[in-house]
Amino acid sequence: AQSVAQPEDQVNVAEGNPLTVKCTYSVSGNPYLFWYVQYPNRGLQFLLKYITGDNLVKGSYGFEAEFNKSQTSFHLKKPSALVSDSALYFCAVSQRGYQKVTFGTGTKLQVIP
Amino acid sequence: ETGVTQTPRHLVMGMTNKKSLKCEQHLGHNAMYWYKQSAKKPLELMFVYNFKEQTENNSVPSRFSPECPNSSHLFLHLHTLQPEDSALYLCASSQDSLAGEVYEQYFGPGTRLTVT
Numbered sequence: 264a265q266s267v268a269q270p271e272d273q274v275n276v277a278e279g280n281p282l283t284v285k286c287t288y289s290v291s292g293n294p295y296l297f298w299y300v301q302y303p304n305r306g307l308q309f310l311l312k313y314i315t316g317d318n319l320v321k322g323s324y325g326f327e328a329e330f331n332k333s334q335t336s337f338h339l340k341k342p343s344a345l346v347s348d349s350a351l352y353f354c355a356v357s358q359r360g361y362q363k364v365t366f367g368t369g370t371k372l373q374v375i376p
Numbered sequence: 377e378t379g380v381t382q383t384p385r386h387l388v389m390g391m392t393n394k395k396s397l398k399c400e401q402h403l404g405h406n407a408m409y410w411y412k413q414s415a416k417k418p419l420e421l422m423f424v425y426n427f428k429e430q431t432e433n434n435s436v437p438s439r440f441s442p443e444c445p446n447s448s449h450l451f452l453h454l455h456t457l458q459p460e461d462s463a464l465y466l467c468a469s470s471q472d473s474l475a476g477e478v479y480e481q482y483f484g485p486g487t488r489l490t491v492t
Binding site: 295297299304305306307308309312353357358359360361362363364365366367368369 | 380382416418434473476481482484485
């Protein structure tokens with residue numbers, strides 16, 4: 264079985280400040296981890312993924328995520344938030360040999376000017 | 377644009393109607409997916425196709441009937457739906473996962489379905 268948790272429904276951050284969106288996961292094997300973003304009236308867009316290797320993964324639009332195996336976490340980060348980053352962010356997990364990707368419930372990021 | 381298109385973008389249908397949702401991908405992928413997105417709920421995987429063959433059916437009611445005539449097109453046929461089926465239906469595509477690897481998915485904009 265696999266699962267993912269996004270403990271915060273909403274995160275508010277001031278423009279220019281660093282942001283973190285939290286994600287923890289549970290899988291029986293080695294995880295494949297993803298972050299997606301959804302803007303209003305749009306589908307999800309892929310941001311970045313972790314399969315193996317360096318624990319810090321860099322993705323689109325200046326986002327990065329840190330894989331922490333001992334804490335089973337994959338938090339999304341950005342050094343300086345933009346108002347245009349305001350959107351719904353989804354963490355997702357799968358594992359080798361699985362057809363299914365399990366998505367979290369999403370975290371709404373609000374960047375305040 | 378993500379290379380995945382969906383039509384129609386909005387659909388209102390009565391419980392006795394029959395309608396179809398269409399998805400097309402221009403990315404050369406061999407796997408396609410249908411998801412249901414409801415407010416305050418995780419994204420629900422409905423169906424997965426690899427190379428036109430259905431490889432996953434996530435216990436979806438039979439009033440939803442998928443069809444994948446080729447690797448670029450995916451349909452979701454709807455009949456005798458219930459009001460609780462109102463949601464955003466998302467199509468996605470990716471490289472196929474038959475060799476065990478898991479690839480990122482590319483999503484269409486979705487069809488906002490309202491069942492009255």
